[in-house]
Amino acid sequence: MTARPKIVISERDAERLEDLLASLPANAFPGKAALQAELERAEIVPPKEIPPGVVTMNSTVKFRVSSSNEEFSLTLVYPRDVDQSGTTISILAPVGSAMLGLTQGDEIEWPGPGGGTLKVCVEEILYQPERAGEYHR
DSSP states (O other), X not given: OOOOOOOEEEHHHHHHHHHHHHHSOTTSSXXXXXXXXXXXXXXXXXXXXXXXXXXXXXXXXXXXXXXXXXXXXXXXXXXXXXXXXXXXXXXXXXXXXXXXXXXXXOXXXXXXXXSSEEEEEEEEEEEOTXXXXXXXX
């Protein structure tokens, strides 16, 4: 795997994600250890200090999966907020975990479902709560 890009996560998102991960059994989903490792290496900042081009929870992101060259525009959400509209992606999904904290233009390799790796590239942040002044969502 190539070097992982720097990631930035808000204090609020980090706290909520740590609580979520602590509430799940060890084998709850295959990427649990990888997501925990990302939280540990992240730069944690107050919500008002999140740069506008960073993927945070509840951000709507246009991204590309390099292996299939497919583009998607999805909102990164907590598992309880996933809906059937097809416009959301859970933080517990491999691509969701991979995108958290990345900056527009970043690319990361991430363990894929069922083995192998995915290469995810953040094309554009279409909406970010912090950029919109929504710090207490």
